[in-house]
Amino acid sequence: MFKLIGGLLVVVASGLAGWQVSRSYAGRPVELRQFISALQLLETEITYAATPLYEALSGVAEQVGVPAASFFRQVAFELGAHRGYSAREAWHGALEVYSRRSALGPGDLSILRGLGNNLGMSDREDQSKHLRLAAEQLKTAMAMAEEAATKNVKLWNYMGLLGGLVIVLALY
Amino acid sequence: MNKYLITKPVLHASAEPIQCPAGGWRQIAAVLPSNLADLIARVTPRYLNGLEEIRLRRDRPLMLGLGGSDYFLRQDGTPVSEPDGAYLVDAADLEKVLHNISGSSLYALEEELKNGYVTLPGGHRVGLTGKAVLENGRVKTLKYLSGLNIRVCREIKGAANGLIKHLIEHQAQNVYHTVIFSPPRCGKTTLLRDLVRQVSNGLPGMQFAGRTVGVVDERSEIAGCHRGVPQMDVGVRTDVLDGCPKAQGMMMLLRAMSPDVIVTDEIGSMEDIHALEEVFNAGVRVIVTIHASSLRELANRPALKYLLQLNVVERFVLLGRSRGVGTVEKIFSSADLPGLGVKMCLS
Structure with a gap:
């Protein structure tokens, strides 16, 4: 009886581990897509309406999906709190917190970090160039992430479960 | 010249203390x-x-x-x-x-x-x-x-207390076409802002009901607008067109907001004067400020000379610092223009 319960636990644990890995593969393109559309919204706000970052970011946070919205909400909050943070500091700080719970890879994060260095620092034309560049880079990353997702999501889901079964059989 | 009226230094003898x-x-x-x-x-x-x-x-x-x-x-x-x-x-x-x-x-x-x-x-x-x-x-x-x-912006309510009674035409229940002129930093804008407030709110003590005032605030100095909202008290019947070129702004106000009085700061170009002409012709009163230290200096500038020749402006107010910033040194009526024989404006 104990053996059966133990075996089941091993299979479930291993299945969950596989699912966790597969989820990060599946989540990355979703987040990247959200960030790309967020940057496009931000570009529109900045180029056409010259909306200050605080308002523009709050607006973006309302319009993009979870989880990316939480990042933009955080940056807007830091800027709105008037604690003397520059846009760069607020952006980097929020990105640091966001990256802990995100499926984004180091490459994706470094694109966003690079954008943060220039955000709000120049005229509209220049801002638009930076935002477009970052969006293009994220699109390239997304193409790769989608490819990796189609390959790996199912693989890791099965591998988790089957790996668990193999362990259980070996132990029996 | 000393026979012209000199009022008290209004900024310092203001009825209410400095605001902020x-x-x-x-x-x-x-x-x-x-x-x-x-x-x-x-x-x-x-x-x-x-x-x-x-x-x-x-x-x-x-x-x-x-x-x-x-x-x-x-x-x-x-x-x-x-x-x-x-x-x-x-x-x-x-x-x-x-x-x-x-x-x-x-x-x-x-x-x-x-x-x-x-x-x-x-x-x-x-x-x-x-x-x-x-x-x-x-x-x-x-x-x-x-x-x-x-x-630092200093809004001084009551800065125009000493002056306003000289600018009101009681019969028509309106203000005279007025030009306020002075060298820089004599308190023109502060005075103008308070004039706007008082004309807009009305003066019950003088049986003067408030009039609709349109302000073209090209340099955001009169109303101190932040994102379009006046930060200073410019009165209840005042519409402010912030950051708008004066000539265009006057036309826009004239057509859109039906003001009784149009106010703007530091006019000087021919374009401004032509726009003013339109405003005069529409029967709307005008209060403007100009950088100049005397009427003669004012008349030497071609655009302003043209304005004087129109002979529409009824009051010229010269500000100075002789008794502190914002002292109203002299008030001329249109008949006092240089070379036209001198007449006491007010007694």
């Missing part, structure tokens, strides 16, 4: 980096209440305009008249001020950078200098900003 020294400082402290705000806050309140401007120049001493004189500020917050030992403003200080002013969004200040100044909440103004970037021979923007001048 403490509040004004708080609003300005909000855009300063904390080290600078703390330093300036150490200045004794007696001086701080007379704060007129804060000048930040990169790698040069921090300077305060206090009660009409310049002072440098030591590390411990003591104002001194010699720059030795004064706090030196560095690039990071300037950058932080710009971040705070723009909400970390320099691109939102493009128009302001082009004009060289930004209006803060509360109507305070920040003048900017740096390197101009040109496009087709015109300033496109400023970069490498290296000098900031934060001018």
Whole structure:
């Protein structure tokens, strides 16, 4: 009886581990897509309406999906709190917190970090160039992430479960 | 000349005290980096209440305009008249001020950078200098900003108390076409702002009902608009067109807002005068200010000479500093124009 319960636990644990890995593969393109559309919204706000970052970011946070919205909400909050943070500091700080719970890879994060260095620092034309560049880079990353997702999501889901079964059989 | 009426120095004999020294400082402290705000806050309140401007120049001493004189500020917050030992403003200080002013969004200040100044909440103004970037021979923007001048806005309610009765035409229940002129820094705009407020609100004591006033505030000085909302009391019947070129703005107000009085600051170009002509012809009263130290000087400028020749303006008010900023030195009527024989305007 104990053996059966133990075996089941091993299979479930291993299945969950596989699912966790597969989820990060599946989540990355979703987040990247959200960030790309967020940057496009931000570009529109900045180029056409010259909306200050605080308002523009709050607006973006309302319009993009979870989880990316939480990042933009955080940056807007830091800027709105008037604690003397520059846009760069607020952006980097929020990105640091966001990256802990995100499926984004180091490459994706470094694109966003690079954008943060220039955000709000120049005229509209220049801002638009930076935002477009970052969006293009994220699109390239997304193409790769989608490819990796189609390959790996199912693989890791099965591998988790089957790996668990193999362990259980070996132990029996 | 001394037979012309000279009223009391209105800014100093104002009915109500100066409005916003403490509040004004708080609003300005909000855009300063904390080290600078703390330093300036150490200045004794007696001086701080007379704060007129804060000048930040990169790698040069921090300077305060206090009660009409310049002072440098030591590390411990003591104002001194010699720059030795004064706090030196560095690039990071300037950058932080710009971040705070723009909400970390320099691109939102493009128009302001082009004009060289930004209006803060509360109507305070920040003048900017740096390197101009040109496009087709015109300033496109400023970069490498290296000098900031934060001018504290002082709204003085009652500044026009001594003057207003001379500008009201009781029969028509309206104001005379008025030109206020003076050399710079004599309180033209402060006086104009209070005139706008009083004409707009009406003067029950003088049986004068308020009139709709349209203000074209090209340099955001009269109403001190921040994002289009007047930060100063310009009266209940006042519409403000902020940041709009004067000539265009007057036409827009005339067509759209049906004002009884149109007010604008510092006219001078022929285009402005032609727009004024339209306003005169529409039966709308006009109050404007002009930079000039005498009527003769005014008449020497071609555009203004043309304005005088139209012979529409009924009151010319000369401001000076003989008894403090904002002293109304003389009030001329249209019949007092130079070379036309002198007549007492008011007795």
